[in-house]
Amino acid sequence: MTPQARLSAAIDVLDRILAGSTAEQALTNWGRASRFAGSGDRAAVRDLVFDALRCKRSYAALGGALSGRGLVLGGVRARGLDPAEWFTGEGHAPAVLSDADAGLTPIGNLALDCPDWLAEPLQAALGADFEGVMQALQRRAPVFLRVNLAKASVETALAALAEDGIACALNPLAKTALEVTENARKIQNSQAYLGGLVELQDAASQAVIAATPLTDGQSVLDYCSGGGGKALAMAAQARVSVVAHDADPRRMRDIPARAARAGVKITVAQTADIGTGYDVILTDVPCSGSGSWRRDPQGKWALTSARLEALRQIQADILDKAAVILAPGGTLVYATCSMLRAENEDQIAGFLSRNHGWQNPLQRRFSPLEGADGFFVALLTREA
DSSP: OOHHHHHHHHHHHHHHHHTTOOHHHHHHHHHHHOTTOOHHHHHHHHHHHHHHHHTHHHHHHHHTSSSHHHHHHHHHHHTTOOGGGTOOOSTTSOOOOOGGGOOOOOOHHHHHTOOHHHHHHHHHHHGGGHHHHHHHTTSOOOOEEEEOTTTOOHHHHHHHHHHTTOEEEEOTTOTTEEEEEEOGGGGGGSHHHHTTSEEEOOHHHHHHHHTSOOOTTOEEEETTOTTSHHHHHHHHHSSOEEEEOOSSGGGGTTHHHHHHHHTOOEEEOOGGGOOSOEEEEEEEOOOOOGGGTTTSHHHHHHOOHHHHHHHHHHHHHHHHHHHHTEEEEEEEEEEESOOOGGGTHHHHHHHHHHOSSEEEEEEEEEOGGGTSOOEEEEEEEEOO
């Protein structure tokens, strides 16, 4: 495919997304119908689509319309390219420009791709970092790996990745965190990954586990485990007994295979089988995902005040339920990939007001300006 044909493909995919499809569905359907597209073409179209979704408001303004064509045109203008060289109408290129394609220069929240209703709470949470964080969320997220200490040292993992042609740099957020600087697309077929030496995991997510007080012999519950990334990290950090649970068991279907590859043991439990008396319970709760919008840009535009309030109720309910099954003297870890105080500091304050005999020795925010996703972690310790 020519570069211009890739733009036309991105326009088609974006129109499907704007009509109600998810990004993954739209890209998969386009790929199935476009057997002529090679792996490089598919990757390029995917990048164009996600760039446009991250910057939907500003690209639509620059491109003159909230449409696939408007978003792609806005992206061309945002990159400082001459649209006339890309919208030629020749071959498979997008049609030539017309007066209807005139755009405008975005300013304020429009330029930052910030939903207007979220600007005030985000400014309250981020302070002077608001503009910088919103600009960071307009760009692609770095790719991070977690070194699996159950199988390899950091040095061993780096050497194995280098043999596969994958270059990485150490990241200060966690001793296990590596930022991929070259050939990220090779990771999942690399021997280092297939052999369980490394896992894909954001550096801030790893920092949450690093902040979790784990010692040999403890019983640990990952209450909202999803695919099990944090359960795997905890099992590798200390010789602990890890149980993974999720309200939707389907999310945990890959945990046994991932644990086998990593060389660790994780017990997958249904809600009725969780039990009580855990030394550590991690609650990485459902949230707005505002700290990871560059990975899930559709989530930014889909979030509503009603959905946020529903999430807050779920978060409070999870905290209260987890507190009941924690052992005396144990640690309850609360984490979100959100930057909103309503989901973070306010939830901790609410929990402490509802539950007596608890301490809060740690609260920590991780900002996208540190390179990784926006995250929040708080430790809640129960009196013995």
